[in-house]
Amino acid sequence: MKFRTHDVMPPPIVELMKAAEGYFNSPEFLNLGQGLTGYIPPKESLRVLSEQIWNPSLHRYTPDQGLLELREELALYMRRVHGIDANPQDEIVITAGANQAFAGAIMTILEVGENVIVPDPYYFNSVMAIQLAGGRPKPVPVDVNFQIDVDAIARAVDDRTKAILLVSPNNPTGAVYKKRLVDSVVDLCLEHDIMLISDETYARIIFDGGNHYSPRSRRDADENVITLGSFSKDLGMAGWRVGFIVASSSVIKEYMKIQDTLAICAPTAGQMLALEVLRNGTDYVDFEMERLAHLRDLAYVRLRDIDRLEVTRTAGTFYLFPRVSGCTDSQSLVLDILRETSTLLLPGRIFGVAGEGHIRISIGPLTPEAVDEAFDRLETYFEEH
Amino acid sequence: MKFRTHDVMPPPIVELMKAAEGYFNSPEFLNLGQGLTGYIPPKESLRVLSEQIWNPSLHRYTPDQGLLELREELALYMRRVHGIDANPQDEIVITAGANQAFAGAIMTILEVGENVIVPDPYYFNSVMAIQLAGGRPKPVPVDVNFQIDVDAIARAVDDRTKAILLVSPNNPTGAVYKKRLVDSVVDLCLEHDIMLISDETYARIIFDGGNHYSPRSRRDADENVITLGSFSKDLGMAGWRVGFIVASSSVIKEYMKIQDTLAICAPTAGQMLALEVLRNGTDYVDFEMERLAHLRDLAYVRLRDIDRLEVTRTAGTFYLFPRVSGCTDSQSLVLDILRETSTLLLPGRIFGVAGEGHIRISIGPLTPEAVDEAFDRLETYFEEH
Numbered sequence: 001m002k003f004r005t006h007d008v009m010p011p012p013i014v015e016l017m018k019a020a021e022g023y024f025n026s027p028e029f030l031n032l033g034q035g036l037t038g039y040i041p042p043k044e045s046l047r048v049l050s051e052q053i054w055n056p057s058l059h060r061y062t063p064d065q066g067l068l069e070l071r072e073e074l075a076l077y078m079r080r081v082h083g084i085d086a087n088p089q090d091e092i093v094i095t096a097g098a099n100q101a102f103a104g105a106i107m108t109i110l111e112v113g114e115n116v117i118v119p120d121p122y123y124f125n126s127v128m129a130i131q132l133a134g135g136r137p138k139p140v141p142v143d144v145n146f147q148i149d150v151d152a153i154a155r156a157v158d159d160r161t162k163a164i165l166l167v168s169p170n171n172p173t174g175a176v177y178k179k180r181l182v183d184s185v186v187d188l189c190l191e192h193d194i195m196l197i198s199d200e201t202y203a204r205i206i207f208d209g210g211n212h213y214s215p216r217s218r219r220d221a222d223e224n225v226i227t228l229g230s231f232s233k234d235l236g237m238a239g240w241r242v243g244f245i246v247a248s249s250s251v252i253k254e255y256m257k258i259q260d261t262l263a264i265c266a267p268t269a270g271q272m273l274a275l276e277v278l279r280n281g282t283d284y285v286d287f288e289m290e291r292l293a294h295l296r297d298l299a300y301v302r303l304r305d306i307d308r309l310e311v312t313r314t315a316g317t318f319y320l321f322p323r324v325s326g327c328t329d330s331q332s333l334v335l336d337i338l339r340e341t342s343t344l345l346l347p348g349r350i351f352g353v354a355g356e357g358h359i360r361i362s363i364g365p366l367t368p369e370a371v372d373e374a375f376d377r378l379e380t381y382f383e384e385h
Numbered sequence: 386m387k388f389r390t391h392d393v394m395p396p397p398i399v400e401l402m403k404a405a406e407g408y409f410n411s412p413e414f415l416n417l418g419q420g421l422t423g424y425i426p427p428k429e430s431l432r433v434l435s436e437q438i439w440n441p442s443l444h445r446y447t448p449d450q451g452l453l454e455l456r457e458e459l460a461l462y463m464r465r466v467h468g469i470d471a472n473p474q475d476e477i478v479i480t481a482g483a484n485q486a487f488a489g490a491i492m493t494i495l496e497v498g499e500n501v502i503v504p505d506p507y508y509f510n511s512v513m514a515i516q517l518a519g520g521r522p523k524p525v526p527v528d529v530n531f532q533i534d535v536d537a538i539a540r541a542v543d544d545r546t547k548a549i550l551l552v553s554p555n556n557p558t559g560a561v562y563k564k565r566l567v568d569s570v571v572d573l574c575l576e577h578d579i580m581l582i583s584d585e586t587y588a589r590i591i592f593d594g595g596n597h598y599s600p601r602s603r604r605d606a607d608e609n610v611i612t613l614g615s616f617s618k619d620l621g622m623a624g625w626r627v628g629f630i631v632a633s634s635s636v637i638k639e640y641m642k643i644q645d646t647l648a649i650c651a652p653t654a655g656q657m658l659a660l661e662v663l664r665n666g667t668d669y670v671d672f673e674m675e676r677l678a679h680l681r682d683l684a685y686v687r688l689r690d691i692d693r694l695e696v697t698r699t700a701g702t703f704y705l706f707p708r709v710s711g712c713t714d715s716q717s718l719v720l721d722i723l724r725e726t727s728t729l730l731l732p733g734r735i736f737g738v739a740g741e742g743h744i745r746i747s748i749g750p751l752t753p754e755a756v757d758e759a760f761d762r763l764e765t766y767f768e769e770h
Contacts, residue, residue, distance in 0.1 A: 001578060003639045004496045004518070011645035014449050040444040050435040059425040059624045064399050096481050096626065096648060103647050111389045112497055112519055128646040133389070134497055134519060193386060239444045239653030241481065241626075254388045260396035261513040262488050263481060267652040268624030 008131040012124055012350035019335060020344050030374050031365075033344040035171065037205075037292070037318065038365030039236045042284050045276035052272060062265045064256060066094025066244075070271050073278040074244060081203055082214040084227065090249040093259055094274075096266045098201045098230035098243035103129040104258040105226050105245060106163075109195055110135040114162040116197075119148050121321070121348065121355035123171045123199070135162070141354040146175035146314055146321070150184040157188065163195035164188070169202035169212070169316025172351045172360040176206055176316040179213040186215050189224045197226045201243075202317045204234040204285055207293045210315030216246065223248045231274050233364075234285050240270030292318055295363050295371055302375035308382045318364035321348070327357045334359060336385075341377040393516040397509055397735035404720060405729050415759050416750075418729040420556065422590075422677070422703065423750030424621045427669050430661035437657060447650045449641060451479025451629075455656050458663040459629060466588055467599035469612065475634040478644055479659075481651045483586045483615035483628035488514040489643040490611050490630060491548075494580055495520040499547040501582075504533050506706070506733065506740035508556045508584070520547070526739040531560035531699055531706070535569040542573065548580035548611075549573070554587035554597070554701025557736045557745040561591055561701040564598040571600050574609045582611045586628075587702045589619040589670055592678045595700030601631065608633045616659050618749075619670050625655030677703055680748050680756055687760035693767045703749035706733070712742045719744060721770075726762040 016033065023029045040046070052058050065071070071088035078084050086092050095101040102125070110116065112134035118126060120139035127137040138161070140152045153164060164185055168177035189196045196215055203212045216225045227246040232238035243266075245255060259265075299320055303311050309322040327333050330347035338344055348358030363371055401418065408414045425431070437443050450456070456473035463469050471477050480486040487510070495501065497519035503511060505524035512522040523546070525537045538549060549570055553562035574581045581600055588597045601610045612631040617623035628651075630640060644650075684705055688696050694707040712718050715732035723729055733743030748756055 001494070001580075002496065003494055003636075005493050005639040005642045008642045008646075011449065011642050014641050014645055017448060034446070036445060040441050043439075046438045050438040053431045053435040054428075056425050057624075059621060060421060061419070061623050063402060064396065096652075099649055100647055107517055108390050109386070109388055111387065125646050128642060132492055132643065132646055195386075236444060238446050239442075241648070241650075241652045251388075254390040256399050257390045257393045257396050257513060258517065260399055261393075261510050261517055262485055262647060263626070264484055265626075267481075267626045267655060269654055270652060 005132070008128055009124065011128070016344070016346065020338060023338065023342050023344070026342055028342040030343045030370060032361050032363065032374055033346050034365070035233070035362055036238055036365045037233055037236055037288065039288050041236055041273060041277050042280065045273060045280050048276045049269065049273045058269055058272060060268065062268050062271055064259050064265050066266055067271050067275060070094055070275045073275055077278050078246065082200060082212070082216070082227065082229070084214050084216040084246065086246045090252055091246055093245050093252060093255060094266045094271055095243045095245055095259070096263045097232060097241045098199065098228045099125055100263060101228045101243050101245040102126060102197070102199060103132070104255055104262065105197055105228065106130055106133045106135065107258050108251065108255045110162050114160050117153055117156050117161060117164040119166065120353060121172055121351035121358070123167055124350050126165055126167070139352050139354070142173070142175070145312055146170065146173035148177055148181050148185065150181055153185060154188055157192055157194070161192070161194055163197050165197045165199065167199040167201070169205060171202065171317060172319050172346070172348070172355065173321045174314035174317040174319050176210040176212065176314065182213050182215050183218070186218055186221050186225070190221065193224070195224055195226055196221070197228065199228045201228065201230040201233055203229065205289065205292070205318060206316045207289070207296060208315045226251060235274070235277055235282060237270065237274065240267060240273055242266050242270040242274050292364070295366065295368060298368055298371050299361070299363050299375065302372070306379050306382050318362055320361040320363070321358050322361070323358050330356055330359055337381055341381050343374055343377050390517070393513055394509065396513070401731070405723060408723065408727050408729070411727055413727040415728045415755060417746050417748065417759055418731050419750070420618070420747055421623055421750045422618055422621055422673060424673050426621055426658060426662050427665065430658060430665050433661045434654065434658045443654055443657060445653065447653050447656055449644050449650050451651055452656050452660060455479055455660045458660055462663050463631065467585060467597070467601070467612065467614070469599050469601040469631065471631045475637055476631055478630050478637060478640060479651045479656055480628045480630055480644070481648045482617060482626045483584065483613045484510055485648060486613045486628050486630040487511060487582070487584060488517070489640055489647065490582055490613065491515055491518045491520065492643050493636065493640045495547050499545050502538055502541050502546060502549040504551065505738060506557055506736035506743070508552055509735050511550055511552070524737050524739070527558070527560070530697055531555065531558035533562055533566050533570065535566055538570060539573055542577055542579070546577070546579055548582050550582045550584065552584040552586070554590060556587065556702060557704050557731070557740065558706045559699035559702040559704045561595040561597065561699065567598050567600050568603070571603055571606050571610070575606065578609070580609055580611055581606070582613065584613045586613065586615040586618055588614065590674065590677070590703060591701045592674070592681060593700045611636060620662055620667065622655065622658065625652060625658060627651050627655040627659050677749070680751065680753060683753055683756050684746070684748050684760065687757070691764050691767050703747055705746040705748070706743050707746070708743050715741055715744055722766055726766050728759055728762050
């Protein structure tokens with residue numbers, strides 16, 4: 001029997017986790033593969049949730065669109081963090097994570113055979129969602145600093161282009177796209193009446209004086225920008241599967257068909273926790289960002305001492321994405337590193353053609369000691385190979 | 386801009402909820418619209434979960450496929466409840482609810498332009514998922530007892546048919562399909578090498594001596610049956626968004642692409658709660674079924690006294706699906722009943738052409754007093770109209 005999914009790329013994390021399975025219980029195992037920050041929401045919010053466990057409404061569906069109080073609180077939060085306005089009534093939906101939001105956005109707008117322009121390296125789930133919808137991802141390589149190449153994007157637009165995807169701060173490169181470049185892409189979208197999907201999952205994970213720019217903050221772009229966000233990374237809520245989508249009411253109206261069909265609603269307890277977290281203030285994120293800043297400094301210093309790794313320092317996320325000189329098969333390299341050092345990294349090739357020859361190092365959940373240990377191992381490995 | 390979703394039916398629940406919004410806070414409002422049982426998981430399981438709130442792993446992703454311990458416990462549970470065998474390693478995935486499982490199954494197997502045979506009346510989200518995937522739902526009316534018409538299904542199979550959907554016990558009719566009929570559909574699927582998607586969300590909500598029959602229990606059908614289940618209804622866990630899919634390892638391998646793209650994983654806390662619930666035993670469901678059996682008896686007695694309602698008593702679920710004599714527009718009828726009696730029902734037409742002229746009455750979350758009150762109102766309403 002032929003399956004629709006035959007042409008969709010296999011889920012790389014699932015495949016890698018299978019390879020790594022034997023290492024998980026080893027005391028030496030270091031996981032620099034998973035995209036996670038290492039903290040959880042603050043005690044006071046968790047305490048409120050634990051007391052709510054006996055509340056019957058925690059066990060029932062919320063409205064498909066999400067708890068109204070959460071959408072209202074989120075609108076305030078987004079104005080502060082993303083610098084954008086959104087009406088909680090008809091421009092926001094609480095989703096079961098940003099992945100569902102992206103796949104849903106694609107299923108809302110993309111007709112079979114249409115294409116989406118995707119800066120390469122890309123987040124692999126984006127490409128999988130486009131393939132799944134019967135669309136065609138059109139990768140356009142980024143420049144040497146991992147910034148988007150607006151001219152190349154403009155050249156890639158054709159009459160079957162429905163959207164351009166920007167993920168800033170970027171997974172896997174950590175690049176924070178410059179306002180000027182993002183604005184040029186917005187102009188391009190308005191000119192051709194195509195959508196800009198702006199995945200802002202890592203909006204608060206920015207360092208080195210970088211600035212997050214959310215294209216929806218441009219008033220003329222309301223109808224053409226779909227903004228995605230997540231509580232998984234910066235708020236430390238990955239396991240709760242809560243994210244959001246912000247778009248014009250005409251897009252949201254269509255999106256609700258997907259929401260009802262795929263999710264019904266985001267998990268109620270996760271929504272309640274997110275509401276508590278937003279209400280209590282999210283200063284803990286700033287505190288954790290200071291911690292992460294030190295980790296990043298440490299990691300970049302250690303990286304520079306490894307001759308075979310060539311790194312471009314970017315301002316966002318907890319990922320480092322060095323090129324490995326001489327590497328043409330990052331998958332084999334990563335499996336070899338795992339075997340020899342019990343350290344899991346992600347191979348650049350799962351992030352696209354432009355990612356091949358790179359490795360993604362996630363330091364989000366690590367202690368400084370673990371970062372040091374990981375780089376000791378990498379240093380030794382690359383000296384020997 | 387043309388959206389892909391333009392040809393997908395609007396989400397009926399979302400639309401109805403908008404109409405009903407003004408009534409929710411009224412003390413007179415009675416909600417017989419929502420598909421919910423009225424209870425929550427037992428105290429001991431909730432207590433364990435509330436203590437786990439401080440455990441960092443509760444806030445992290447689980448493996449995409451779901452916690453291994455949960456899959457193992459679920460395999461034992463399914464053998465008991467569904468009478469089927471499934472290997473927790475490669476034949477089970479924990480999903481973010483049965484809706485995601487169904488949409489994911491469709492996206493796994495259905496190529497654009499292929500069709501799925503759907504007994505009519507149908508659960509509207511099934512049809513929406515098929516439309517969303519670019520497929521074509523092929524409704525085949527059930528017989529006067531709401532049982533499937535196997536001959537009509539056989540005639541509907543054509544060379545573009547990829548699957549047949551059976552939902553038993555059925556939403557909205559409550560019908561529990563006879564083993565003989567289900568077996569005939571399995572034979573049909575094997576003969577034409579098409580898939581049987583068996584949605585068993587209501588597997589334990591069966592009364593009047595009815596028996597649930599799970600087609601996967603037939604050893605020769607392993608490769609052609611996809612079984613869906615939910616913790617939302619019988620286990621009282623709707624808000625947690627946890628369900629499952631069981632299929633051959635070749636289908637599951639493909640399904641994992643969808644799982645990673647749409648959900649990453651089901652919510653961790655919901656999975657942990659489900660694990661606790663299954664470990665502690667689910668006898669509370671039997672207790673609640675006794676309560677629901679009395680409610681159903683009461684509702685059927687009251688229904689018989691309303692001349693304009695013609696009811697076929699079915700053995701499953703907490704739904705009643707009477708025909709309203711003379712009704713050709715159930716949507717208007719339901720809105721009128723809402724306005725005049727502050728009681729929300731679902732219009733039969735959202736469940737398909739064969740559903741028009743019916744209303745769906747959900748008594749799952751009600752007390753006996755509320756059931757009596759609801760039928761007092763309906764009796765008065767139908768006397769006056």
